[in-house]
Amino acid sequence: MGKEFDITPREVCRVETKYRRIVTPLPAPASLETLETLRRVEPISMRGQPPVVWDKAEDVQVYDRYGNMWLDWSSGVLVTNAGHGMPEVRRAILDQVNSGLLHNYCFPSEERAQLVDYLAGLAPEGLDKVFLLTTGSEATENAIKLARTFGIEKGGKEKVGFVGFERGFHGRTLGAQQAGGMPGQKGWIVNDDPAIVQVPFPDGYWTENVDFDCFCTSLEQKGLAPDQVAGVMLETYQGVGPDFAPMEYIRALAEWCKAHGALLIFDEVQAGFGRTGRMWGFEHYGVRPDLICFGKGVSSSLPLSGVIGRAEVMDLYPAGSMTSTHTGNPVCAAAALASLKKIVEEDLAGNAARLEGVLMGGLRGIQEQHTDVIGNCTGRGLVAGLQMVKRGVKEPDPDLAFDVVERCFHKGLLFFAPVGSWGQTLKISPPLTISREAVEEGLAVLGEAVDEAVEVPG
Numbered sequence: 001m002g003k004e005f006d007i008t009p010r011e012v013c014r015v016e017t018k019y020r021r022i023v024t025p026l027p028a029p030a031s032l033e034t035l036e037t038l039r040r041v042e043p044i045s046m047r048g049q050p051p052v053v054w055d056k057a058e059d060v061q062v063y064d065r066y067g068n069m070w071l072d073w074s075s076g077v078l079v080t081n082a083g084h085g086m087p088e089v090r091r092a093i094l095d096q097v098n099s100g101l102l103h104n105y106c107f108p109s110e111e112r113a114q115l116v117d118y119l120a121g122l123a124p125e126g127l128d129k130v131f132l133l134t135t136g137s138e139a140t141e142n143a144i145k146l147a148r149t150f151g152i153e154k155g156g157k158e159k160v161g162f163v164g165f166e167r168g169f170h171g172r173t174l175g176a177q178q179a180g181g182m183p184g185q186k187g188w189i190v191n192d193d194p195a196i197v198q199v200p201f202p203d204g205y206w207t208e209n210v211d212f213d214c215f216c217t218s219l220e221q222k223g224l225a226p227d228q229v230a231g232v233m234l235e236t237y238q239g240v241g242p243d244f245a246p247m248e249y250i251r252a253l254a255e256w257c258k259a260h261g262a263l264l265i266f267d268e269v270q271a272g273f274g275r276t277g278r279m280w281g282f283e284h285y286g287v288r289p290d291l292i293c294f295g296k297g298v299s300s301s302l303p304l305s306g307v308i309g310r311a312e313v314m315d316l317y318p319a320g321s322m323t324s325t326h327t328g329n330p331v332c333a334a335a336a337l338a339s340l341k342k343i344v345e346e347d348l349a350g351n352a353a354r355l356e357g358v359l360m361g362g363l364r365g366i367q368e369q370h371t372d373v374i375g376n377c378t379g380r381g382l383v384a385g386l387q388m389v390k391r392g393v394k395e396p397d398p399d400l401a402f403d404v405v406e407r408c409f410h411k412g413l414l415f416f417a418p419v420g421s422w423g424q425t426l427k428i429s430p431p432l433t434i435s436r437e438a439v440e441e442g443l444a445v446l447g448e449a450v451d452e453a454v455e456v457p458g
Helices: 029-041 087-099 110-122 136-155 174-179 213-221 247-260 281-285 330-345 348-369 398-411 436-455
Strands: 056-058 061-063 069-072 129-133 161-165 196-199 229-235 263-267 291-294 305-309 374-380 383-388 425-428
Touching: 069 436, 087 330, 110 129, 110 305, 110 330, 129 136, 136 161, 136 174, 136 229, 136 263, 136 291, 136 305, 161 174, 174 196, 196 213, 213 247, 229 247, 247 263, 247 281, 330 348, 348 374, 348 383, 348 436, 383 398, 398 425, 398 436, 425 436
Parallel strands: 161 196, 161 229, 229 263, 263 291
Antiparallel strands: 056 061, 061 069, 129 305, 291 305, 374 383, 383 425
16 A cells, blocks of 8 residues: 655755755645645545655756755656756757657658667567557557467467566556556456466565476466467566566576467566666576567656567557557657667666666665665666565565655655555666766665664654
């Protein structure tokens, strides 16, 4: 169950550093009118983030109108891989707006052509077809559709089984939530598709058994024969951790999919475009998927997502029967192309890889000070997490995570604890443009906040 932040202004300590500035009570009293309007008109579900009314964001910092500035460790939920509001992206957006072309449905455009060609060039050899969409949920829904269609083509109507993983998240639409493994988020569905199942995710902490035999045993227990499986979809890392599977497991899974004619689908919506220190997160495993779902960090700004895959799969639907109203919107496409070129040309994936040791070293130091309440510390590149547990037991503690997030907000460090399975994770994902100095300052703030939160009784 998610918690909402109190919007009663509170006196907090003043902060003034290179990366952070807090000069008002928080939330800023002058922002209350906006906050109250949002609470009156929007659903309660929108109240899950610290109450800072963003005015602008530049590179690794977020500003309000009232003199406050936060070091951003959220990337706006892993979107701004190339940094907030970077000049190259802004210029591309403005140039496209000024060109006069803002929308063209599926009619051809140079902007869409340039983007899909560039994306195909970033994908592994053989994955040379790109279908552009708008949100991550649309991308994963499309992958489910393609996998089942391909399964039926190859094995008939019995080959529609689809496998996801426990604690996995693929979006909030019907198919995406059924494929995901968070029971608390899909009670509304009721009529679950019996051919969509979840198996344990081998993270080594919440699921201690990381042997691939567990995958096969679980499928058998759920009554799904291997040759009935059309596709297996997993997040390259589970976003609620971030949790990673062992390389041996993923390689065995890839071989299993190949042997049984099932599509291997990596949900790279969070992991793609340099986040883990590689252009694609699945590159760490040394395997090639059949389909890649992407989104978030592709544009560092405007909504855009898509699926990349083999022509044999992507060309299953005839002309006009697999389209999207806003596919490759020219403004979004221009932003994405500029963002991707910046990520590649400035080696931002390399920056993430180089700073991994700094970030993980600092986080492990914080964990070592509080091993009784920080159960797991994971990360790769510039995505990491501290999983908070109740003192001395392996039981998630979302209240402690919420407390730390709020304390960091008051100190000028902005990030979030995704509700996910339990809401216990302090999720760290700064823009890939961040410097070592900014990482180290953020670690100092986080360590201080954890110290304070742990000292509070109860």
